[in-house]
Amino acid sequence: MDAATLILVLVIVTALAFDFTNGFHDTGNAMATSIATGALRPKVAVALSAVLNLVGAFLSVEVALTVTNAVVNLQNSDGAPRAELLAGGGENLLLIVLAGLVGGIVWNLFTWLYGLPSSSSHALLGGLVGSTLAGLGVSGVNWTGDGTKLDGVVGKILLPALISPAIAIAVAAVGTWLVFRITSGVADRYRQRGFRWGQIGSASLVSLAHGTNDAQKTMGVMTLALIAAGQWTDLEAIPLWVKVSAAAAIALGTYLGGWRIIRTLGKGLIEISPAQGMAAESSSAAVILSSSHLGFALSTTHVATGSILGSGVGRPGAQVRWSVAGRMVAAWAITLPSAGLVGALMYVVGNALGGALGGIVVFLVLAGLAGWMYHRSRQAPINAHNVNEEWDGGARPQRSRKNVH
Amino acid sequence: MHNIEFALEGALQVLLVGLVLGAGMPAVFALGIRAMAYGAGGDAEVQQAPPHPVGRLLAGLCFAVVVAGVALGITVVVAGGFGKEVVFDPVLPTLVDEG
Numbered sequence: 001m002d003a004a005t006l007i008l009v010l011v012i013v014t015a016l017a018f019d020f021t022n023g024f025h026d027t028g029n030a031m032a033t034s035i036a037t038g039a040l041r042p043k044v045a046v047a048l049s050a051v052l053n054l055v056g057a058f059l060s061v062e063v064a065l066t067v068t069n070a071v072v073n074l075q076n077s078d079g080a081p082r083a084e085l086l087a088g089g090g091e092n093l094l095l096i097v098l099a100g101l102v103g104g105i106v107w108n109l110f111t112w113l114y115g116l117p118s119s120s121s122h123a124l125l126g127g128l129v130g131s132t133l134a135g136l137g138v139s140g141v142n143w144t145g146d147g148t149k150l151d152g153v154v155g156k157i158l159l160p161a162l163i164s165p166a167i168a169i170a171v172a173a174v175g176t177w178l179v180f181r182i183t184s185g186v187a188d189r190y191r192q193r194g195f196r197w198g199q200i201g202s203a204s205l206v207s208l209a210h211g212t213n214d215a216q217k218t219m220g221v222m223t224l225a226l227i228a229a230g231q232w233t234d235l236e237a238i239p240l241w242v243k244v245s246a247a248a249a250i251a252l253g254t255y256l257g258g259w260r261i262i263r264t265l266g267k268g269l270i271e272i273s274p275a276q277g278m279a280a281e282s283s284s285a286a287v288i289l290s291s292s293h294l295g296f297a298l299s300t301t302h303v304a305t306g307s308i309l310g311s312g313v314g315r316p317g318a319q320v321r322w323s324v325a326g327r328m329v330a331a332w333a334i335t336l337p338s339a340g341l342v343g344a345l346m347y348v349v350g351n352a353l354g355g356a357l358g359g360i361v362v363f364l365v366l367a368g369l370a371g372w373m374y375h376r377s378r379q380a381p382i383n384a385h386n387v388n389e390e391w392d393g394g395a396r397p398q399r400s401r402k403n404v405h
Numbered sequence: 406m407h408n409i410e411f412a413l414e415g416a417l418q419v420l421l422v423g424l425v426l427g428a429g430m431p432a433v434f435a436l437g438i439r440a441m442a443y444g445a446g447g448d449a450e451v452q453q454a455p456p457h458p459v460g461r462l463l464a465g466l467c468f469a470v471v472v473a474g475v476a477l478g479i480t481v482v483v484a485g486g487f488g489k490e491v492v493f494d495p496v497l498p499t500l501v502d503e504g
Binding site for chain 1: 407408409411412413415416418419420422423424426427428429430431432434435436437438439441442445448449450451452471475478479481482483485490491
Protein backbone atom coordinates (compact mmCIF):
# COMPACT_ATOMS: atom_id res chain seq x y z
CA MET A 1 0.00 0.00 0.00
CA ASP A 2 1.48 3.37 -0.97
CA ALA A 3 1.26 6.49 1.18
CA ALA A 4 -1.71 8.04 -0.65
CA THR A 5 -3.79 4.87 -0.38
CA LEU A 6 -3.02 4.57 3.31
CA ILE A 7 -4.03 8.18 3.94
CA LEU A 8 -7.19 7.58 1.89
CA VAL A 9 -8.14 4.73 4.22
CA LEU A 10 -7.51 6.98 7.22
CA VAL A 11 -9.65 9.72 5.65
CA ILE A 12 -12.54 7.29 5.09
CA VAL A 13 -12.37 5.97 8.66
CA THR A 14 -12.10 9.50 10.06
CA ALA A 15 -14.98 10.74 7.91
CA LEU A 16 -17.20 7.96 9.22
CA ALA A 17 -16.08 8.78 12.76
CA PHE A 18 -17.04 12.40 12.15
CA ASP A 19 -20.44 11.29 10.85
CA PHE A 20 -20.88 9.23 14.00
CA THR A 21 -20.13 12.24 16.24
CA ASN A 22 -22.47 14.30 14.04
CA GLY A 23 -25.19 11.79 14.89
CA PHE A 24 -24.91 11.83 18.66
CA HIS A 25 -24.13 15.52 18.80
CA ASP A 26 -27.44 16.31 17.16
CA THR A 27 -29.81 13.73 18.67
CA GLY A 28 -30.91 16.38 21.14
CA ASN A 29 -31.93 18.83 18.41
CA ALA A 30 -34.88 16.63 17.60
CA MET A 31 -35.46 14.58 20.72
CA ALA A 32 -34.39 16.62 23.78
CA THR A 33 -37.84 18.15 24.26
CA SER A 34 -39.70 14.83 23.88
CA ILE A 35 -37.35 13.22 26.38
CA ALA A 36 -37.62 16.09 28.86
CA THR A 37 -41.43 16.09 28.88
CA GLY A 38 -41.69 12.31 29.03
CA ALA A 39 -43.54 12.13 25.71
CA LEU A 40 -41.08 9.40 24.77
CA ARG A 41 -38.91 7.23 26.98
CA PRO A 42 -35.25 8.18 26.39
CA LYS A 43 -34.27 4.93 24.67
CA VAL A 44 -37.37 4.96 22.48
CA ALA A 45 -36.70 8.55 21.48
CA VAL A 46 -33.13 7.92 20.34
CA ALA A 47 -34.15 4.73 18.51
CA LEU A 48 -36.91 6.58 16.63
CA SER A 49 -34.54 9.41 15.79
CA ALA A 50 -31.87 6.94 14.60
CA VAL A 51 -34.28 5.15 12.26
CA LEU A 52 -35.51 8.45 10.81
CA ASN A 53 -31.93 9.67 10.34
CA LEU A 54 -31.15 6.44 8.49
CA VAL A 55 -34.19 6.82 6.26
CA GLY A 56 -33.36 10.49 5.73
CA ALA A 57 -29.77 9.69 4.75
CA PHE A 58 -30.96 7.31 2.04
CA LEU A 59 -33.51 9.79 0.79
CA SER A 60 -30.77 12.29 0.09
CA VAL A 61 -29.79 10.87 -3.27
CA GLU A 62 -28.86 14.30 -4.51
CA VAL A 63 -25.12 14.42 -5.15
CA ALA A 64 -23.43 16.50 -2.45
CA LEU A 65 -20.01 16.42 -4.00
CA THR A 66 -19.39 20.14 -3.83
CA VAL A 67 -19.99 20.48 -0.09
CA THR A 68 -16.50 21.86 0.64
CA ASN A 69 -16.83 24.56 -2.03
CA ALA A 70 -18.83 26.69 0.37
CA VAL A 71 -15.71 27.57 2.33
CA VAL A 72 -12.55 26.30 0.61
CA ASN A 73 -11.15 26.12 -2.90
CA LEU A 74 -10.20 22.45 -3.09
CA GLN A 75 -12.61 21.54 -5.87
CA ASN A 76 -13.75 22.91 -9.21
CA SER A 77 -17.37 23.89 -9.50
CA ASP A 78 -18.21 20.48 -11.00
CA GLY A 79 -16.85 18.75 -7.90
CA ALA A 80 -13.57 17.50 -9.37
CA PRO A 81 -10.52 18.15 -7.16
CA ARG A 82 -8.36 20.97 -8.49
CA ALA A 83 -5.71 19.47 -10.74
CA GLU A 84 -2.74 21.19 -9.06
CA LEU A 85 -3.61 19.50 -5.75
CA LEU A 86 -3.38 16.01 -7.17
CA ALA A 87 0.41 15.66 -7.38
CA GLY A 88 1.77 12.53 -5.72
CA GLY A 89 -1.49 10.58 -5.82
CA GLY A 90 -3.48 13.37 -4.22
CA GLU A 91 -1.54 13.06 -0.97
CA ASN A 92 -1.62 16.75 -0.09
CA LEU A 93 -5.35 17.10 -0.70
CA LEU A 94 -6.04 13.96 1.33
CA LEU A 95 -3.97 15.32 4.22
CA ILE A 96 -5.92 18.60 4.13
CA VAL A 97 -9.21 16.70 4.27
CA LEU A 98 -7.94 14.39 7.02
CA ALA A 99 -6.71 17.29 9.16
CA GLY A 100 -9.99 19.16 8.62
CA LEU A 101 -12.04 16.15 9.69
CA VAL A 102 -9.91 15.76 12.82
CA GLY A 103 -10.56 19.43 13.65
CA GLY A 104 -14.30 18.83 13.33
CA ILE A 105 -14.30 15.68 15.46
CA VAL A 106 -12.15 17.14 18.24
CA TRP A 107 -14.43 20.19 18.54
CA ASN A 108 -17.55 17.99 18.46
CA LEU A 109 -16.20 15.80 21.26
CA PHE A 110 -15.02 18.75 23.33
CA THR A 111 -18.40 20.50 23.18
CA TRP A 112 -20.16 17.19 23.87
CA LEU A 113 -18.01 16.73 26.99
CA TYR A 114 -19.29 20.06 28.31
CA GLY A 115 -22.84 19.36 27.18
CA LEU A 116 -22.85 22.22 24.70
CA PRO A 117 -24.90 21.88 21.53
CA SER A 118 -22.74 23.36 18.78
CA SER A 119 -23.08 23.02 15.04
CA SER A 120 -21.47 19.89 13.59
CA SER A 121 -21.47 21.38 10.11
CA HIS A 122 -19.66 24.47 11.34
CA ALA A 123 -17.14 22.24 13.10
CA LEU A 124 -16.49 20.29 9.89
CA LEU A 125 -16.26 23.37 7.68
CA GLY A 126 -14.17 25.16 10.33
CA GLY A 127 -11.73 22.26 10.44
CA LEU A 128 -11.43 22.34 6.65
CA VAL A 129 -10.90 26.11 6.64
CA GLY A 130 -8.06 25.67 9.15
CA SER A 131 -6.33 22.81 7.36
CA THR A 132 -6.69 24.58 4.00
CA LEU A 133 -5.25 27.80 5.44
CA ALA A 134 -2.27 25.81 6.68
CA GLY A 135 -1.95 23.85 3.45
CA LEU A 136 -2.70 26.36 0.72
CA GLY A 137 -2.59 29.76 2.42
CA VAL A 138 -5.17 32.52 2.60
CA SER A 139 -6.17 32.22 -1.06
CA GLY A 140 -7.23 28.62 -0.53
CA VAL A 141 -10.18 29.76 1.54
CA ASN A 142 -13.42 31.02 0.01
CA TRP A 143 -14.07 33.94 2.35
CA THR A 144 -16.98 35.77 0.74
CA GLY A 145 -17.82 34.00 -2.52
CA ASP A 146 -17.99 35.86 -5.83
CA GLY A 147 -20.95 38.07 -4.97
CA THR A 148 -23.51 36.23 -7.11
CA LYS A 149 -25.00 34.18 -4.30
CA LEU A 150 -24.78 33.57 -0.58
CA ASP A 151 -21.36 31.92 -0.33
CA GLY A 152 -18.05 31.64 1.48
CA VAL A 153 -17.18 31.67 5.16
CA VAL A 154 -19.19 34.88 5.60
CA GLY A 155 -22.24 33.82 3.62
CA LYS A 156 -22.46 30.15 4.57
CA ILE A 157 -21.32 30.27 8.19
CA LEU A 158 -21.12 33.67 9.87
CA LEU A 159 -24.32 35.31 8.65
CA PRO A 160 -26.55 32.21 8.98
CA ALA A 161 -25.19 31.65 12.50
CA LEU A 162 -26.19 35.19 13.48
CA ILE A 163 -29.59 35.08 11.83
CA SER A 164 -30.90 31.55 12.36
CA PRO A 165 -31.32 31.54 16.17
CA ALA A 166 -33.20 34.85 15.92
CA ILE A 167 -35.62 33.45 13.33
CA ALA A 168 -36.16 30.29 15.38
CA ILE A 169 -36.74 32.24 18.61
CA ALA A 170 -39.33 34.42 16.89
CA VAL A 171 -41.20 31.54 15.25
CA ALA A 172 -41.26 29.36 18.35
CA ALA A 173 -42.24 32.25 20.62
CA VAL A 174 -45.19 33.16 18.39
CA GLY A 175 -46.21 29.49 18.13
CA THR A 176 -45.97 28.91 21.88
CA TRP A 177 -47.90 32.08 22.69
CA LEU A 178 -50.68 31.09 20.27
CA VAL A 179 -50.83 27.54 21.63
CA PHE A 180 -51.20 28.65 25.24
CA ARG A 181 -53.66 31.34 24.27
CA ILE A 182 -55.85 28.93 22.30
CA THR A 183 -55.87 26.13 24.85
CA SER A 184 -56.29 28.29 27.97
CA GLY A 185 -59.73 26.78 28.69
CA VAL A 186 -58.52 23.19 28.38
CA ALA A 187 -57.73 21.20 31.52
CA ASP A 188 -54.02 20.75 32.02
CA ARG A 189 -53.88 16.95 31.93
CA TYR A 190 -56.01 16.80 28.81
CA ARG A 191 -53.82 19.39 27.13
CA GLN A 192 -50.60 17.58 28.02
CA ARG A 193 -51.81 14.29 26.58
CA GLY A 194 -52.77 15.88 23.29
CA PHE A 195 -49.56 17.82 22.86
CA ARG A 196 -47.37 14.80 23.54
CA TRP A 197 -48.57 13.40 20.21
CA GLY A 198 -47.92 16.65 18.42
CA GLN A 199 -44.50 16.74 19.96
CA ILE A 200 -43.56 13.25 18.76
CA GLY A 201 -44.73 14.02 15.24
CA SER A 202 -42.87 17.31 14.95
CA ALA A 203 -39.68 15.85 16.48
CA SER A 204 -39.79 13.02 13.96
CA LEU A 205 -39.88 15.52 11.13
CA VAL A 206 -36.78 17.25 12.52
CA SER A 207 -34.94 13.89 12.68
CA LEU A 208 -35.82 13.10 9.08
CA ALA A 209 -34.66 16.50 7.89
CA HIS A 210 -31.42 16.08 9.83
CA GLY A 211 -30.67 12.76 8.13
CA THR A 212 -31.12 14.25 4.69
CA ASN A 213 -29.04 17.35 5.45
CA ASP A 214 -26.11 16.10 7.45
CA ALA A 215 -25.29 12.61 6.18
CA GLN A 216 -24.89 14.14 2.73
CA LYS A 217 -21.98 16.25 3.87
CA THR A 218 -19.92 13.26 4.97
CA MET A 219 -20.81 11.40 1.78
CA GLY A 220 -19.54 14.37 -0.23
CA VAL A 221 -16.24 14.54 1.68
CA MET A 222 -15.64 10.78 1.38
CA THR A 223 -16.30 10.85 -2.35
CA LEU A 224 -14.00 13.84 -2.79
CA ALA A 225 -11.23 11.85 -1.10
CA LEU A 226 -11.88 8.82 -3.31
CA ILE A 227 -11.70 10.98 -6.44
CA ALA A 228 -8.49 12.65 -5.26
CA ALA A 229 -6.89 9.24 -4.78
CA GLY A 230 -8.05 8.08 -8.20
CA GLN A 231 -10.39 5.44 -6.81
CA TRP A 232 -13.58 6.99 -8.19
CA THR A 233 -14.20 9.11 -11.29
CA ASP A 234 -17.95 9.69 -11.61
CA LEU A 235 -18.85 13.28 -10.64
CA GLU A 236 -22.56 12.59 -10.90
CA ALA A 237 -22.83 9.77 -8.39
CA ILE A 238 -21.67 8.63 -4.99
CA PRO A 239 -20.51 5.01 -4.47
CA LEU A 240 -23.22 2.90 -2.89
CA TRP A 241 -20.98 1.72 -0.06
CA VAL A 242 -20.21 5.33 0.82
CA LYS A 243 -23.90 6.06 1.09
CA VAL A 244 -24.63 2.94 3.12
CA SER A 245 -21.72 3.40 5.52
CA ALA A 246 -22.37 7.12 6.06
CA ALA A 247 -26.07 6.52 6.67
CA ALA A 248 -25.26 3.73 9.12
CA ALA A 249 -22.65 5.85 10.95
CA ILE A 250 -24.98 8.81 11.52
CA ALA A 251 -27.82 6.50 12.59
CA LEU A 252 -25.57 4.60 15.03
CA GLY A 253 -24.32 7.86 16.47
CA THR A 254 -27.87 9.12 16.86
CA TYR A 255 -28.88 5.92 18.62
CA LEU A 256 -25.96 6.23 21.03
CA GLY A 257 -27.59 9.52 22.02
CA GLY A 258 -25.52 12.51 23.10
CA TRP A 259 -27.07 12.46 26.56
CA ARG A 260 -24.96 15.33 27.84
CA ILE A 261 -26.29 17.61 25.09
CA ILE A 262 -29.83 16.24 25.33
CA ARG A 263 -29.79 17.15 29.00
CA THR A 264 -28.68 20.73 28.39
CA LEU A 265 -31.26 21.26 25.65
CA GLY A 266 -34.12 19.51 27.42
CA LYS A 267 -33.56 20.57 31.02
CA GLY A 268 -30.99 23.36 31.01
CA LEU A 269 -32.62 26.17 29.05
CA ILE A 270 -36.21 26.03 30.28
CA GLU A 271 -38.56 23.73 32.18
CA ILE A 272 -40.36 22.50 29.13
CA SER A 273 -43.99 21.39 28.81
CA PRO A 274 -45.39 19.23 25.99
CA ALA A 275 -47.10 22.25 24.41
CA GLN A 276 -43.82 24.16 24.36
CA GLY A 277 -42.02 21.09 23.05
CA MET A 278 -44.41 20.80 20.17
CA ALA A 279 -44.16 24.49 19.34
CA ALA A 280 -40.35 24.30 19.49
CA GLU A 281 -40.03 21.24 17.26
CA SER A 282 -42.59 22.56 14.77
CA SER A 283 -40.63 25.77 14.56
CA SER A 284 -37.37 23.82 14.05
CA ALA A 285 -38.89 21.60 11.37
CA ALA A 286 -40.44 24.52 9.47
CA VAL A 287 -37.33 26.71 9.65
CA ILE A 288 -34.91 23.91 8.70
CA LEU A 289 -37.03 22.61 5.84
CA SER A 290 -37.91 26.01 4.39
CA SER A 291 -34.33 27.26 4.66
CA SER A 292 -32.79 24.27 2.90
CA HIS A 293 -35.57 24.49 0.33
CA LEU A 294 -34.67 28.14 -0.32
CA GLY A 295 -30.96 27.38 -0.50
CA PHE A 296 -30.24 29.32 2.71
CA ALA A 297 -28.69 26.48 4.67
CA LEU A 298 -28.96 26.90 8.42
CA SER A 299 -27.39 24.81 11.14
CA THR A 300 -29.89 22.39 12.69
CA THR A 301 -28.33 23.01 16.09
CA HIS A 302 -28.69 26.78 16.02
CA VAL A 303 -32.29 26.48 14.89
CA ALA A 304 -33.23 23.83 17.47
CA THR A 305 -31.64 25.78 20.32
CA GLY A 306 -33.30 29.00 19.21
CA SER A 307 -36.66 27.25 19.01
CA ILE A 308 -36.41 25.88 22.53
CA LEU A 309 -35.45 29.34 23.83
CA GLY A 310 -38.34 30.83 21.88
CA SER A 311 -40.79 28.40 23.44
CA GLY A 312 -39.65 29.73 26.82
CA VAL A 313 -39.94 33.35 25.73
CA GLY A 314 -43.44 32.80 24.34
CA ARG A 315 -44.93 31.17 27.42
CA PRO A 316 -46.21 33.74 29.87
CA GLY A 317 -44.44 33.36 33.18
CA ALA A 318 -41.84 30.86 31.98
CA GLN A 319 -38.27 31.25 33.14
CA VAL A 320 -35.41 31.07 30.66
CA ARG A 321 -31.91 30.33 31.94
CA TRP A 322 -30.13 32.92 29.86
CA SER A 323 -26.77 32.07 31.43
CA VAL A 324 -26.95 28.58 29.91
CA ALA A 325 -27.97 30.10 26.58
CA GLY A 326 -25.06 32.51 26.83
CA ARG A 327 -22.58 29.66 27.23
CA MET A 328 -23.96 28.03 24.12
CA VAL A 329 -23.69 31.22 22.09
CA ALA A 330 -20.10 31.57 23.26
CA ALA A 331 -19.41 28.02 22.05
CA TRP A 332 -20.98 28.82 18.68
CA ALA A 333 -18.86 31.93 18.33
CA ILE A 334 -15.63 30.01 18.79
CA THR A 335 -16.61 26.86 16.84
CA LEU A 336 -15.14 28.02 13.55
CA PRO A 337 -11.78 29.28 14.89
CA SER A 338 -11.38 26.38 17.35
CA ALA A 339 -12.05 23.61 14.85
CA GLY A 340 -9.94 25.57 12.38
CA LEU A 341 -7.04 25.82 14.79
CA VAL A 342 -7.06 22.06 15.40
CA GLY A 343 -7.36 21.42 11.65
CA ALA A 344 -4.43 23.72 10.92
CA LEU A 345 -2.21 22.20 13.62
CA MET A 346 -3.00 18.70 12.38
CA TYR A 347 -2.04 19.68 8.85
CA VAL A 348 1.23 21.23 10.01
CA VAL A 349 2.14 18.11 12.00
CA GLY A 350 1.11 15.73 9.21
CA ASN A 351 2.90 17.74 6.57
CA ALA A 352 6.10 18.06 8.59
CA LEU A 353 6.33 14.33 9.09
CA GLY A 354 5.17 13.72 5.54
CA GLY A 355 3.61 10.81 3.71
CA ALA A 356 2.17 7.78 5.45
CA LEU A 357 3.84 8.62 8.77
CA GLY A 358 2.21 12.06 8.82
CA GLY A 359 -1.23 10.58 8.22
CA ILE A 360 -0.78 7.90 10.87
CA VAL A 361 0.44 10.38 13.50
CA VAL A 362 -2.50 12.72 12.84
CA PHE A 363 -4.85 9.78 13.20
CA LEU A 364 -3.19 8.65 16.44
CA VAL A 365 -3.41 12.17 17.88
CA LEU A 366 -7.14 12.09 17.14
CA ALA A 367 -7.52 8.68 18.76
CA GLY A 368 -5.61 9.87 21.84
CA LEU A 369 -7.66 13.05 22.25
CA ALA A 370 -10.92 11.16 21.70
CA GLY A 371 -9.94 8.54 24.27
CA TRP A 372 -8.97 11.22 26.79
CA MET A 373 -12.26 13.08 26.38
CA TYR A 374 -14.22 9.84 26.63
CA HIS A 375 -12.36 9.04 29.84
CA ARG A 376 -13.19 12.50 31.22
CA SER A 377 -16.85 11.97 30.39
CA ARG A 378 -16.93 8.75 32.40
CA GLN A 379 -16.09 10.65 35.57
CA ALA A 380 -19.54 12.25 35.52
CA PRO A 381 -21.58 10.10 33.19
CA ILE A 382 -24.90 11.23 31.81
CA ASN A 383 -27.07 8.56 30.27
CA ALA A 384 -30.64 7.53 29.62
CA HIS A 385 -31.19 7.08 33.37
CA ASN A 386 -30.16 10.46 34.70
CA VAL A 387 -30.70 12.68 31.67
CA ASN A 388 -33.87 14.15 33.19
CA GLU A 389 -32.58 14.80 36.72
CA GLU A 390 -33.31 18.26 38.14
CA TRP A 391 -31.05 20.93 36.61
CA ASP A 392 -28.43 21.90 39.16
CA GLY A 393 -26.75 24.71 37.32
CA GLY A 394 -24.02 22.78 35.56
CA ALA A 395 -23.64 20.47 32.63
CA ARG A 396 -22.63 17.67 34.97
CA PRO A 397 -25.27 16.40 37.35
CA GLN A 398 -24.48 14.17 40.26
CA ARG A 399 -24.62 10.48 39.62
CA SER A 400 -28.21 9.30 39.41
CA ARG A 401 -29.61 7.61 42.49
CA LYS A 402 -30.85 4.85 40.25
CA ASN A 403 -27.26 4.06 39.35
CA VAL A 404 -25.96 4.08 42.87
CA HIS A 405 -28.28 1.43 44.16
CA MET B 406 -21.30 43.16 0.77
CA HIS B 407 -23.66 41.18 -1.41
CA ASN B 408 -23.73 38.39 1.14
CA ILE B 409 -25.58 40.52 3.67
CA GLU B 410 -28.29 41.37 1.13
CA PHE B 411 -28.67 37.71 0.14
CA ALA B 412 -28.75 36.65 3.78
CA LEU B 413 -31.38 39.21 4.77
CA GLU B 414 -33.48 38.31 1.75
CA GLY B 415 -33.26 34.59 2.59
CA ALA B 416 -33.87 35.26 6.27
CA LEU B 417 -37.04 37.20 5.54
CA GLN B 418 -38.42 34.37 3.40
CA VAL B 419 -37.52 31.74 5.99
CA LEU B 420 -39.08 33.88 8.72
CA LEU B 421 -42.34 34.23 6.77
CA VAL B 422 -42.60 30.53 5.87
CA GLY B 423 -41.55 29.67 9.41
CA LEU B 424 -44.27 31.83 10.92
CA VAL B 425 -46.97 30.42 8.64
CA LEU B 426 -45.99 26.75 9.02
CA GLY B 427 -43.83 26.64 12.17
CA ALA B 428 -46.16 28.75 14.30
CA GLY B 429 -49.34 28.26 12.31
CA MET B 430 -49.35 24.47 12.45
CA PRO B 431 -48.99 24.28 16.24
CA ALA B 432 -51.78 26.86 16.48
CA VAL B 433 -54.05 24.73 14.30
CA PHE B 434 -53.11 21.66 16.34
CA ALA B 435 -53.94 23.63 19.49
CA LEU B 436 -57.30 24.55 17.98
CA GLY B 437 -57.82 20.82 17.42
CA ILE B 438 -57.10 20.10 21.08
CA ARG B 439 -59.35 22.97 22.12
CA ALA B 440 -62.15 21.56 19.97
CA MET B 441 -61.56 18.02 21.28
CA ALA B 442 -61.91 19.29 24.84
CA TYR B 443 -65.03 21.20 23.81
CA GLY B 444 -66.35 17.95 22.37
CA ALA B 445 -65.43 15.86 25.41
CA GLY B 446 -66.53 18.36 28.05
CA GLY B 447 -66.37 17.54 31.76
CA ASP B 448 -62.84 16.92 33.04
CA ALA B 449 -61.30 18.03 29.75
CA GLU B 450 -62.47 21.58 30.33
CA VAL B 451 -61.38 24.00 33.00
CA GLN B 452 -65.05 25.04 33.26
CA GLN B 453 -66.33 21.42 33.46
CA ALA B 454 -68.65 22.27 30.54
CA PRO B 455 -71.10 19.72 29.09
CA PRO B 456 -69.86 17.80 25.99
CA HIS B 457 -70.55 19.32 22.56
CA PRO B 458 -70.34 16.62 19.84
CA VAL B 459 -69.61 19.19 17.12
CA GLY B 460 -66.25 19.72 18.86
CA ARG B 461 -65.03 16.34 17.65
CA LEU B 462 -65.84 17.24 14.05
CA LEU B 463 -63.96 20.53 14.32
CA ALA B 464 -61.05 18.73 15.96
CA GLY B 465 -60.94 16.22 13.10
CA LEU B 466 -60.76 19.10 10.61
CA CYS B 467 -57.90 20.76 12.49
CA PHE B 468 -55.90 17.53 12.76
CA ALA B 469 -56.45 16.85 9.05
CA VAL B 470 -54.92 20.25 8.24
CA VAL B 471 -51.91 19.44 10.44
CA VAL B 472 -51.45 16.00 8.84
CA ALA B 473 -51.57 17.65 5.41
CA GLY B 474 -48.92 20.12 6.56
CA VAL B 475 -46.63 17.34 7.79
CA ALA B 476 -47.18 15.40 4.56
CA LEU B 477 -46.14 18.52 2.66
CA GLY B 478 -43.00 18.77 4.79
CA ILE B 479 -42.05 15.16 4.12
CA THR B 480 -42.73 15.62 0.40
CA VAL B 481 -40.36 18.59 0.33
CA VAL B 482 -37.61 16.47 1.95
CA VAL B 483 -38.14 13.42 -0.25
CA ALA B 484 -38.62 15.37 -3.48
CA GLY B 485 -35.38 17.28 -2.88
CA GLY B 486 -33.56 13.96 -2.66
CA PHE B 487 -34.90 12.83 -6.02
CA GLY B 488 -34.08 16.04 -7.87
CA LYS B 489 -37.63 17.34 -7.75
CA GLU B 490 -38.97 20.36 -5.99
CA VAL B 491 -42.32 21.39 -4.66
CA VAL B 492 -43.70 24.63 -6.08
CA PHE B 493 -46.91 26.36 -5.21
CA ASP B 494 -48.81 26.90 -8.39
CA PRO B 495 -50.23 29.30 -7.33
CA VAL B 496 -51.54 27.78 -4.11
CA LEU B 497 -51.68 24.02 -4.55
CA PRO B 498 -48.32 22.25 -4.14
CA THR B 499 -47.05 20.61 -7.33
CA LEU B 500 -43.96 18.47 -7.99
CA VAL B 501 -41.65 19.66 -10.76
CA ASP B 502 -38.07 18.89 -11.84
CA GLU B 503 -35.57 20.99 -9.99
CA GLY B 504 -34.49 23.99 -12.06
